Amino acid sequence: MTALFALATSLLWGLADFGGGVLTRRTPALTVVVVSQSVAVVVLGTIVAATGAWSEASAHLWFAVAAGLVGPVAMLAFYKALALGPMGVVSPLGSLGVAVPVGVGLVLGERPGVPQFAGILVAVAGVVLAGGPQLRGAPVQRRTVALTLVAAFGFGAVMALIAEASTTLTGLFLALFVQRVTNVAAGGLALWVSVRRGAPALPPEGFPWGSLPALGFVGLADVAANGTYSIAAQHGPVTVAAVLASLYPVVTALAARGFLSERLRAVQAAGAGLALVGTLLLATG
Numbered sequence: 247m248t249a250l251f252a253l254a255t256s257l258l259w260g261l262a263d264f265g266g267g268v269l270t271r272r273t274p275a276l277t278v279v280v281v282s283q284s285v286a287v288v289v290l291g292t293i294v295a296a297t298g299a300w301s302e303a304s305a306h307l308w309f310a311v312a313a314g315l316v317g318p319v320a321m322l323a324f325y326k327a328l329a330l331g332p333m334g335v336v337s338p339l340g341s342l343g344v345a346v347p348v349g350v351g352l353v354l355g356e357r358p359g360v361p362q363f364a365g366i367l368v369a370v371a372g373v374v375l376a377g378g379p380q381l382r383g384a385p386v387q388r389r390t391v392a393l394t395l396v397a398a399f400g401f402g403a404v405m406a407l408i409a410e411a412s413t414t415l416t417g418l419f420l421a422l423f424v425q426r427v428t429n430v431a432a433g434g435l436a437l438w439v440s441v442r443r444g445a446p447a448l449p450p451e452g453f454p455w456g457s458l459p460a461l462g463f464v465g466l467a468d469v470a471a472n473g474t475y476s477i478a479a480q481h482g483p484v485t486v487a488a489v490l491a492s493l494y495p496v497v498t499a500l501a502a503r504g505f506l507s508e509r510l511r512a513v514q515a516a517g518a519g520l521a522l523v524g525t526l527l528l529a530t531g
Contacts (some may be wrong), residue, residue: 248482259468259471266278280437282461287430309411313404320399322436326403327393340397343402347490358485365489369521369523369525408472
C-alpha cells in the first residue's frame with residue numbers, strides 16, 4: 247500500500263508541476279498558485295462539510311497550518327531560482343528536499359534494509375539525473391543555489407508536516423482544507439505585495455478564463471498528492487514513502503516529452519531508468 251500511494255503521489259505531483267509550468271508561461275506564477283489553490287479550497291470545503299470532518303479538529307491541525315505557510319515560500323523561492331539560474335541546475339537541486347522526510351523517518355527509528363537502502367540511493371540519483379543537471383557552462387550564482395536549497399527544504403518540510411497533520415481519512419480532508427486555506431492566504435498576501443510593487447497580476451489579455459479547468463486540475467492534483475502521500479507515510483516506512491513520492495520530476499519530464507514533444511537528454515533518460523530500478527528495489531525490499 248505504501249508503494250502504491252507514494253507512486254500515485256509522484257504521478258499527481260509530476261502532472262501538477264507540468265501543468266503549472268505550462269500555465270506560468272502565460273500567467274504570473276503567483277496568480278497560478280492562488281487561483282489553483284482557491285479551486286482546491288472550494289472542493290475540499292465541500293468535502294469537509296459533507297463528511298462532518300470539523301468534528302476531528304485537534305492540535306494536529308497546526309501541522310497543516312505550518313505546511314500551508316511553508317509551501318508558498320518554497321514555491322516562490324523555486325520560481326525565483328528558476329528565473330535566476332539554469333533549470334538544469336535548479337531542478338535537480340530542488341529534488342533534494344526528499345532528505346527532510348527521510349531524515350525524519352530515520353530519527354523516529356526507521357532502519358531500511360539493504361535492498362531498500364540501495365533503492366533509496368539509486369532512486370535519488372535517478373531523480374537528480376532526470377532533472378537534466380547542467381554539468382558545464384557559466385558558474386551559477388550563490389543566490390540561485392541558496393534559493394533552490396530553501397525551496398528543497400520547504401518541499402521536504404511540507405511532506406513531513408502534512409504526514410503528521412491527521413491519522414484518519416476525514417481528519418485528513420480537514421487537514422488538507424486548512425493547509426490550502428493557509429496557502430491561499432499566504433499566496434494572496436504575496437500577490438498583493440507583488441502588485442503593490444508594480445508587478446502584473448494578470449496577463450495583458452485579462453483573466454485567463456479559458457485556463458480555469460487547467461488551473462483547477464493543478465490545484466486538485468496537488469492537494470490529492472498531499473493526501474496520497476500522507477496515507478503512504480502512515481501505512482509504511484516514511485523513508486520508503488518519501489523517496490517514491492519524490493519521483494515526480496521523472497513524471498514531469500515524461501509529460502513534457504509526451505505533450506510538448508520535448509526531447510529527453512541522455513542524462514535524463516538514464517535518470518528515469520535509474521529511478522525505475524530504485525522503485526523496484528524499494529517496492530520489493
